[in-house]
Amino acid sequence: MIERTKKVGTLLIKLAKPLVKNYVPRKYIFLIDLFLSFLAAQCAFFLVFSTEGVYPIFTTSIGIWIMLGVQGCCFLLFKSYSGLVRYSSFRDAIKQLRVTSVSVISLLLINRIYFWLTGEKLILDAGIIVFGFIAFSFLFFFRVVIKKTYQVMNRSKKRKTAYILGIDREDIAMAEGIISENDNSFKVIGFICNHSKSHQTRIFNLPIYNIEQLEKSSTLADAVIVSDANLQKLRENDSPILGKLLDLQLKIYKLPKLQDWQGQSGYGNLQAIKIEDLLQRSPIQLDREKLRGLYHNKTILVTGAAGSIGSEIVRQLIPFSPKRILLLDQAETPLHELVVELDKNYEESQGLCYEKIICNVRRKKRLRQLFEEFQPEIVFHGAAYKHVPMMESNPIEALSVNFQGTRNVADLALEFKIERFVFVSTDKAVNPTNIMGASKRSAELYIQSLALQQNHYTTFITTRFGNVLGSNGSVIPHFKKQIAENGPVTVTHPEITRYFMTIDEACQLVLEAGAMGNGGEIYVFDMGSPIKIIDLAQHMIRLTGLVPYKDIQIEFTGLRPGEKLYEELLADKESTLPTHHEKIMIAQATHNFDASKKALLTKLLDSVKRYEAETAICTLKELVPEFKPADLAQQLESKKYS
Numbered sequence: 001m002i003e004r005t006k007k008v009g010t011l012l013i014k015l016a017k018p019l020v021k022n023y024v025p026r027k028y029i030f031l032i033d034l035f036l037s038f039l040a041a042q043c044a045f046f047l048v049f050s051t052e053g054v055y056p057i058f059t060t061s062i063g064i065w066i067m068l069g070v071q072g073c074c075f076l077l078f079k080s081y082s083g084l085v086r087y088s089s090f091r092d093a094i095k096q097l098r099v100t101s102v103s104v105i106s107l108l109l110i111n112r113i114y115f116w117l118t119g120e121k122l123i124l125d126a127g128i129i130v131f132g133f134i135a136f137s138f139l140f141f142f143r144v145v146i147k148k149t150y151q152v153m154n155r156s157k158k159r160k161t162a163y164i165l166g167i168d169r170e171d172i173a174m175a176e177g178i179i180s181e182n183d184n185s186f187k188v189i190g191f192i193c194n195h196s197k198s199h200q201t202r203i204f205n206l207p208i209y210n211i212e213q214l215e216k217s218s219t220l221a222d223a224v225i226v227s228d229a230n231l232q233k234l235r236e237n238d239s240p241i242l243g244k245l246l247d248l249q250l251k252i253y254k255l256p257k258l259q260d261w262q263g264q265s266g267y268g269n270l271q272a273i274k275i276e277d278l279l280q281r282s283p284i285q286l287d288r289e290k291l292r293g294l295y296h297n298k299t300i301l302v303t304g305a306a307g308s309i310g311s312e313i314v315r316q317l318i319p320f321s322p323k324r325i326l327l328l329d330q331a332e333t334p335l336h337e338l339v340v341e342l343d344k345n346y347e348e349s350q351g352l353c354y355e356k357i358i359c360n361v362r363r364k365k366r367l368r369q370l371f372e373e374f375q376p377e378i379v380f381h382g383a384a385y386k387h388v389p390m391m392e393s394n395p396i397e398a399l400s401v402n403f404q405g406t407r408n409v410a411d412l413a414l415e416f417k418i419e420r421f422v423f424v425s426t427d428k429a430v431n432p433t434n435i436m437g438a439s440k441r442s443a444e445l446y447i448q449s450l451a452l453q454q455n456h457y458t459t460f461i462t463t464r465f466g467n468v469l470g471s472n473g474s475v476i477p478h479f480k481k482q483i484a485e486n487g488p489v490t491v492t493h494p495e496i497t498r499y500f501m502t503i504d505e506a507c508q509l510v511l512e513a514g515a516m517g518n519g520g521e522i523y524v525f526d527m528g529s530p531i532k533i534i535d536l537a538q539h540m541i542r543l544t545g546l547v548p549y550k551d552i553q554i555e556f557t558g559l560r561p562g563e564k565l566y567e568e569l570l571a572d573k574e575s576t577l578p579t580h581h582e583k584i585m586i587a588q589a590t591h592n593f594d595a596s597k598k599a600l601l602t603k604l605l606d607s608v609k610r611y612e613a614e615t616a617i618c619t620l621k622e623l624v625p626e627f628k629p630a631d632l633a634q635q636l637e638s639k640k641y642s
Helices: 002-021 026-050 062-078 090-118 125-154 169-180 211-216 228-234 240-247 275-279 288-295 308-320 332-345 364-374 388-393 395-415 435-451 475-484 503-514 533-543 595-609 613-623 632-640
Strands: 160-165 186-192 206-209 223-226 251-254 299-303 324-329 354-358 378-381 420-424 459-464 467-469 489-491 500-502 522-525 554-556 575-578 584-588
Touching (some): 026 125, 062 125, 160 169, 186 223, 206 211, 223 228, 228 240, 240 533, 275 533, 288 308, 288 503, 308 324, 324 332, 324 364, 332 354, 364 395, 395 420, 395 613, 435 459, 467 503, 489 533, 500 503, 503 522, 533 554
Parallel strands (some): 160 223, 186 206, 299 324, 299 378, 378 420, 420 459, 459 522, 467 500
Antiparallel strands (some): 522 584
16 A cells, blocks of 8 residues: 555656646546546545455446546536646635535435345445545645645745735735745745734734834845735825835835736735836726727727827727727837737737828828828827927927927818817926927917817817826836946936826826817816925835935936926916816816917928928917026026036
8 A cells, every 4th residue: 555655646746747837738637636536436445345354456346437427527517627736725625525525425325226226235335435535635635746846846945035014804815825825935924014003913823013113123024015905005195104114125015916817826926016006096987988989980090109108098999999990100110019919919809900000290191191091080199209308409300290290180180070189298388498398389279279160070189198107218217227227316306396197097088088078178187296206216216125325326417408397287377177087177278369370380380391490499489488498597507416
């Protein structure tokens, strides 16, 4: 028996090897369970007949096959083979116990019926009970061996020690999951209580600490793991816990989103939180039925589709099943990357139909061909030059794309009777101090002038919001790169502030605003409170476990040409009106589009086409009187920190 047990153990180890790195088809697990049940039946017959002085090493009696058949039917009934063996838990043990119990009860009934019919029993009732115990033991032991083998072969040499933040039900459940899975990356050594006092002293025999105790401790864990609920609390501006955790140089981790678990437990794939996680606000509630009614089965043109905003608009349009999405951009490589992503993530069965179009919005003739060929019904215009210092050095290019390009697309939208034209603008268009902002403001004015025209079919909508977290060329990727290179992190001014919004939040609001209004409105988004860039830099450094000014230096370089200390969402002469969505407001402009204004718009276009930079800028100042380019005082301020 000892020799046979060794062979069974060796067999189980061999069976465990393919499970370590790959998913074994469920039919093979079913066959393995049947084989283990066959062994259990043989053991039961051996033990029962050994009491009578008979020692059958291997038997093929009808009783064996009936036991095996009943057990197999129970496997199929309860689908006990369907889970991932490497992630077996207490629930799987209960399922195996149910399978074995039902199998034993069924066999006892069959045995009784057979006795009534023939006067004999297939096997003693005690043998069936013994079979149940042995079968359950084998099935349970198999899963334990596979799970432990997987953990041993994949365990890191050095696991991080970690605290669980909070002692609420969700926090305890998360800790239980990590501990029960014997995670190969983290070892939980305690809990951090959010409250000053707690009646509990230990959970899972692990100590509960408060922040004050940790601050006095000479030995600390490497990390803190937070639940979704506590992550939401950390996002609050007045939460003191985040700063204290970062001061203790504890790295903070969270569970991945449920859709990113990819068929396996998320406890082994904890993710370090990013600055975007802390700045992300509560989820936006959209009127999806209304949006579906607007975007479903429509041909939708997205200009600047390969950019940060444009590509996210495309992703968020897909669930509404548009008839076709026209992906227009002049950047070949980013557009190709977007197409590869769409082909990978969305199947034809999901109804995604798109056209990839290389086109520059400055070329009206080419745009006209596209409108004639594809007949779009809705346009999201996101194509633009957006980098302030770059546009300060290239004013005609800024006006050519941001003003002339917008005008081209808007004119064609009017000509081809597009249902809705949604223009993506920026907070830099409010009281602009740079060419980029002024060029976007001039485009806003042109869109409003079209909206005021009589007897036209198109609804013109303008959306305006601040900086988008993680967008191409934004400050956060720039800081990440500098931190990865061990600094210094460069900030232009110690008092500079910006509004921030995540990409998905901004694009959701763009889609919602696109379904609003009668035309001509400028929708501004609730950006929350402005954030000091210096605070952003310090948080990002501390999130990596480093100390600002000690491990990573922060240097001030001075304001760049055209850069403001703070951004605004509304111009001085504008006021806001609420909408049905709490995060979207209407900016009511007081501009009167008389003949002189329209003449300035025409003059600006002519000077841009002739590449007359000086004339274009002078005209721009007349058209946008609040445009005040960087003056000498600002240049002196820049030199102060250089």
